[in-house]
Amino acid sequence: MTTRRDFLKNVALGLTGMALPLSAFEIIDPLKLMAKESLDKAQVRWVFLVDTYKCTGCGMCVSACKNENEIPYDANVTRTWVERYVVTKDGSVFIDSPKGARDGFTTAKIDLLADGFKEIRKEDIEKAFFVPKLCNQCDNPPCVQVCPVGATYQTPDGVVLVDRKWCIGCGYCIMSCPYGVRFFHPVLHVAEKCNFCYHRITQGMKTACVDACPFGARRIGNIKDQNDPVTKIILTERVGVLKEEYGTKPQVFYRGLSKEVK
Amino acid sequence: MPQWRVVIMKNHAVRPLLVIICIVVLILLVRIVYVPKDFGIGPAGYMYGLHREGNEAEWKAFKVKYQGRELCKDCHAKNYALNMSSPHRIIQCEDCHGPAVDHPDKPANLVIDKSRALCLRCHFSLPYPSSGRSVIKGIDPDAHNPGIECAACHNPHKPMEGLR
Numbered sequence: 001m002t003t004r005r006d007f008l009k010n011v012a013l014g015l016t017g018m019a020l021p022l023s024a025f026e027i028i029d030p031l032k033l034m035a036k037e038s039l040d041k042a043q044v045r046w047v048f049l050v051d052t053y054k055c056t057g058c059g060m061c062v063s064a065c066k067n068e069n070e071i072p073y074d075a076n077v078t079r080t081w082v083e084r085y086v087v088t089k090d091g092s093v094f095i096d097s098p099k100g101a102r103d104g105f106t107t108a109k110i111d112l113l114a115d116g117f118k119e120i121r122k123e124d125i126e127k128a129f130f131v132p133k134l135c136n137q138c139d140n141p142p143c144v145q146v147c148p149v150g151a152t153y154q155t156p157d158g159v160v161l162v163d164r165k166w167c168i169g170c171g172y173c174i175m176s177c178p179y180g181v182r183f184f185h186p187v188l189h190v191a192e193k194c195n196f197c198y199h200r201i202t203q204g205m206k207t208a209c210v211d212a213c214p215f216g217a218r219r220i221g222n223i224k225d226q227n228d229p230v231t232k233i234i235l236t237e238r239v240g241v242l243k244e245e246y247g248t249k250p251q252v253f254y255r256g257l258s259k260e261v262k
Numbered sequence: 263m264p265q266w267r268v269v270i271m272k273n274h275a276v277r278p279l280l281v282i283i284c285i286v287v288l289i290l291l292v293r294i295v296y297v298p299k300d301f302g303i304g305p306a307g308y309m310y311g312l313h314r315e316g317n318e319a320e321w322k323a324f325k326v327k328y329q330g331r332e333l334c335k336d337c338h339a340k341n342y343a344l345n346m347s348s349p350h351r352i353i354q355c356e357d358c359h360g361p362a363v364d365h366p367d368k369p370a371n372l373v374i375d376k377s378r379a380l381c382l383r384c385h386f387s388l389p390y391p392s393s394g395r396s397v398i399k400g401i402d403p404d405a406h407n408p409g410i411e412c413a414a415c416h417n418p419h420k421p422m423e424g425l426r
Contacts, residue, residue: 021286042305056395058383060357067361068327086390104383105395106403128390144310153313154306163317199324208328214352214384215394256392 044157045251046196047223049230049239050132052256054217057082057130059104064212066102068197077183078102079194080134080209085260086110088124093260105130131261132218134209135160135181135194136242136250143173143182143193152191158251159198164190178246196220223251327361330354337366341419348420358418378403381412 065080066073081100087093096111109117141160144152151167154160162173167190174182174191185192197207201220205211210218221230233239233255240257241250254261304311334355335342345351356362358380359372387400407415415426 017283021290053392054394056384056393056398057388060353060383064328064357064361069324103379104386105388106379106382106386108386108388122389125389125391127392128388129393130390130395141310147312150301150312150314153304154310155318156305161313161317161321163314163320165320166314166317195321198321200326202322203326205326205330211328211330211354212357214354214357216352217394 042156042158043224044222045224046137046158046201047221047230047234048134048137048196048252049219049221049233050252050254051217051219052129052131052254052258052261054215055082055130055132056215056217057084057101057105058214059101060212060214061132061209061218062100062102064208065194068200068208071192072186073102075186076100077186077192079181079192080132083131083133083261084110084128085131085258086120086128087126087258087260088120089126090124094118094120095260101130127258129256129258131254131257132209133179133181133242134252135196136179136248136252137196139249139251140247142176142178142246142248146172146176148172155198157202159196159201160193161195161198162191162193164188167191178243178248179250325363327363328354328356329362329365330356333362333365344417345419348423350419350421376411376413378412381418 059082062078062080062082063073065071066078069079071077071079076099078100081097081102082105083095083097084101084105085093085095094110094112098105098111107117109119112118137159139158141152141154144154144160147153148170149166149168151163152160152173153163164185169184169189169191171184171191174184177193182191182193184190197205197209200207207218207220210220219230221228221234223231223234225231234253237255239253239255241253242257243250243262298314298316300315301313302315304313304315331342331354338355342355345353345355359374362372363369365372382403384395384398385400387402388395389400390396412418416422417424417426
């Protein structure tokens, strides 16, 4: 027979037991669920503008980036790279980026990797141009969604950073990026990517690649500032983004994109 | 002995349950110790904001290497002025001289890249339509004085003046 005393004891014990694991979980805060709105009120949102008409494929941006961000110079990984597109009159498209264009493009031969080098005659070229690539600092970054430990995240000013101490090196983010901008740091063994030189832009400097570009093909700006020259170009001129269909809302804008560029 | 305790002891499911509860409590205790105090949901919300707040400051404190030409112009006024009067004024000093870092303290001397390959990054002739590259005066390195450093004839700060 259960006495009243035993019943109360059992209830108290049971409630305590259930409350213990519950206390480990955070109660969901509706304000934090609506966080995207609070980000909209931020004063700074970094964006990038690439002008493919101006780019000459010198690759100064790539070597400067590697030096600035301590990416092993001779390892075949880089935070930013430049692609060469050569479209011939018969409709073929040839794309190469030897060493990520760290040393520029100092030959007319297209590096087709295992297929050797392809020499294209000047008369056969329909159009040819260079496209610099870097992290798109997406508004909806898939790399952040898939991180199982919270080692990669979006800052209030829109830049996606990697916490080198917290990253476990699982590689999910590297697989999830539709733009292929992420790689393993060969020395630190953590995920690595362009962060718009966060240490420079947060103290009023431009990124290393923007400073290194002699032709003004790369520019960085704050899209929240209506008077920013980069913002004005993005808002008033014809600019495109890469892989818009993925819904990632990339924030690197391109002048002079072509359908061959993916 | 109160009756409820007798009931629990007799239940064969209770002992493994107790073990599981102990493991859960242990994991939660380890979590309290292991997870940093500043780890939490940032302003970007649950989906994009889960992070260790101290990491933002760690990235901001990353060492700047490229200082820009403003650092160079007072001590190297002559070369700076010459460069600014030439078409090469669009090229940052550090593109050829390397990152200044803490120059003149450390390194005391910068290593200048005088290779032909550096000049060819822009001046290898690639007549690509609608690309800025086609506008630059280019050469064929196999025909134009092969084997000689460009700087042997051209002053890189103002290349077409006073050819040697």
